Amino acid sequence: MSSITSGAPVSAAAPVASGATPSQVLPQPAERRSTTTDRQETPRRYLMCPPAHFEVSYAINPWMDPAAPVSRERALDQWHALRRVYEGLGHRVEVIDPVEGLPDMVFAANSGTVVGGRVLGARFRSAERADEAAHYRRWFEANGYADVTMPVHVNEAEGDLTWTGRLLLAGTGFRTELAAHAEAQEALGVPVVSLRLVDPRLYHLDTALFVLDDQGPDPLIAYYPPAFSPGSRQVLERLFPDAVIADDTDARCLGLNGVSDGRHVVLPLEATNLAARVALRGFDPVLVDVSELRKAGGGPKCCTMELRD
Incomplete structure (x- = not known):
């Protein structure tokens, strides 16, 4: 693996081998915006599901092609590398057991939204993923969550619900129904702002937007x-x-499907333009190879549900 040393241009990134520890892109201090203070990470707790049954046998989004070859072994390598990144940054990763016949269960973000210990489960639009919701609900109930609400309306959880630290941004237009936004406000007790998605490639909010900093008075x-x-x-x-x-x-590379802890920003390997932009704002980008998982329309955030207890 070729590493990126401190101060190297982001565009100099070499491919990260599947399963290898990804490189960090660290801009020189002079390159950082002068108004940016030092970024501070906060410990996070995530729920993930290994892609033990990963395949692309149907198409429910523009990224999926059942005729294209898919390597389950490579997907597992990439997932384990992503998990190691989180743990290496000091975060705690919980794991739910995968279920045969549910190849998209790896995309944990779509199955629950947790804010302040309250849980709003999922109701999937596609029949192929419908059974995932109950497996995640049982995980929450078995792990001490007393306040679990299952939605009436189609609601693909953190795929379309993004907590900024002050309010919940809620996407609609392709998957999650507008009526689910009101359900989210009632279930989670937080203010909700509805946003309409219009690009079929970016069918979930978490493919078009993510939070860099949710700790300060002004979320970024x-x-x-x-x-x-x-x-x-x-x-x-x-x-x-x-x-x-x-x-x-x-x-085009699902670069907005990122995960930030307030300092480190985990992005797909190809998202070098975005990595450069966030580095100039004082963040430390961490590039990971999720190319196999992207064949099903997923990236780092899709694989990562945040447990905000």
Whole structure:
């Protein structure tokens, strides 16, 4: 594996071998925005599911092609590497057992939203994934969560529900129903802002937007404006005037499907443009190879449900 030394240009990133420890992109201090203070990570707790039964046998999003070859072994290597990244950064990873016949169960983010110990489960739009919701619900109940609500309306959890630390951004347009946003507010007891997605490639909110810093008085996000309706763009501009703006190159590799702990930002290996932008804002990008998992439409965030107890 070729590593990226401190101060090396982000564009110099070499491919990270599957299963290897990804490189960090660390800009020189002079390259960082002068108004940026030192970023502070906060310990996180995640729920993940190994892709032991991973395959692409159906197509429920534009990234899936059942005719294309898929390597389960490579997907497992990439998943284990992602888990090691989180644990290496000091975060705790819980694991739910995979279930045969549910190849997309690896995408844990779609099966629950946890804020303040309250859990809102999932209700999938596609029949192929419907059974995942009950397995995750049982995990929550077996692990001490007393307040678990299962939605009536289609709700694909953190795929379309993003907690900023102050309010919940809720996506609709392709998967999660608008009525589910009101359900989320009632179940989780937090304010909800609805956003409409318009690009079929970016069918979940977590493919078009993610939170970089949820700890301060002013949350910081990164997003790709063309993924949203004109009105939703205006809402995002008003709420997050200092946001990091991604480009089409980032979107084409699901680069917005990232995970941040307030300092380290885990991104797909190919998202070098976005990595450069967040590095200039004082964050430390960590690039991971998720190319096999992306064949099913997933990236780092799709594989990662945050347990906010």
